[in-house]
Amino acid sequence: MKNASSIGGVREISQHGPKADIEVQNVSKRFGSDADGLLALSNINLCVPTGAFATIIGQSGCGKTTLLRMIAGLEPPTYGVVKVGGQVVQGTSWERGMVFQEPRLFPWFTVARNVRLGMPDRGHNQEAVTGLLRLVGLEDFGTAFPRELSGGMAQRVALARALAGSPRVLLLDEPLGALDAVTRMRMQQELLKIWQDRQLTIVAVTHDLDEAILLSTQIVVLSERPGRIKKVIPVDLPYPRNRLTGEFNVFRQELMGMLL
Amino acid sequence: MWWLSANRGFGTGILPGPDDLATTINRLVSSGELTGHVRISLWRIAYGFGIAAGTAVPLGIMVASLPGFGQLLLPALEFLRQIPPVAWIPVFILTLGIGEATKLAVIVYAAFFPIFMNTILGVDQIDSHYWEVAQLLQFSRWESLRELILPAATPSLITGLRLGMSNSWRALVAAEMLAAFSGLGYMIMSARSLVRMDEVFVGIAVIGLLGSLFDWGWRAIEKRLLYWRGT
8 A cells, every 4th residue: 555655656757747737826716797796716726736636625605616617627717727737728628537426427328338438539449448347346337327326336437437538637526425435435445546546636526524634635625605715735644544543633623623 | 889879879870880890991901992092191101201300300409509599490480380280281282282292291391390399309408417528528519419419319309209290190181181182181081072981980090090000109119219218
């Protein structure tokens, strides 16, 4: 298993590889027209370095998801710019994969076909599809239809589909939110492994404080609407992290103090 | 009961009983008259329905994917939709003559609107969640059509095709009664003028039977295409 210094190692390697720094500069987002519109995010400045695992937490309705969607390119900021790897984000791209709160699989296609559609060449390489299904532990479910899957399985297919595009940045919008506690813990471990193996830069929205401390290298705390950055907390604990340690509790208390 | 009312009741001598119908069917089939009319009506419906489906589905998808365009077209469509196809027959006869073109025009007209409307509805109702996935997966227009629009709109498309077919089937019979020298509608009309009520009823029964058959066919296709929904 990895420790803190090998996470540093991930960053070091990544500096030689393609840059995937995420820079959010003076970003505000207003829904609706002019002053009557709803201000969802106000003047966000944030930097997530290549290879980092950032989580965004904050009360519901504070614009966490909106921030993530702007990084994905699904929504333009009203003011400011979002850059990934130095390039201004304009629309979606293969370099950024996303998993939503819901699996959003196409119900009319099999699991394998759903994953194939996640590949730029639509999965001419059958082995790559099988490999991705194996990665998420579903190699026997390629011919199943989404309705035949449990929530956790469907979310794993969604993860495989997002990874199929070989993204450098993976955006996760509470993908584990709907799962039971055990499945959730298992998927947290899988996620960490995938992050480390594939040297991804991850930004995840969560409302679970423990999950944020368990997974991330930095925690971004947003204020209530309109969302502003309250604080960015670096988490320098070694992986794998243990929820039962005193250090873990220090972070937990700091976060609870900020959110309550 | 049917037999009793036909032979002893108020309709004696006018309404045929089941035994009369059986002999009539036998006679009409063996002379080839019935099968000939059925064949012509079926050919017309296949032709006209094919044209209607072939234009209404692509047009519906186009209109649904251009939001401004749909809004522009909607009042006109609503107006046209309210007019029963048969009302156009005098216009069609004047412009197209009393040949096949008139019957085809009626069928196309009758089938077009249910298919067109349901196509637009089906595409409109696609969850925006899926469109976001299509964006993330960099779908081309063609891929959006094949992987998302068509499968997602299939339930609605089939409803439209089913309604369109039953609509045009009914309209066809009416058109054949008014402007034709062949087909099931014509068969009923000519039997009426000869006061052959038995033949009229055979015509009516066959029309109902074939209509139900189409409906059953569409339901079978629907079940086949929507296997991914489960039961």
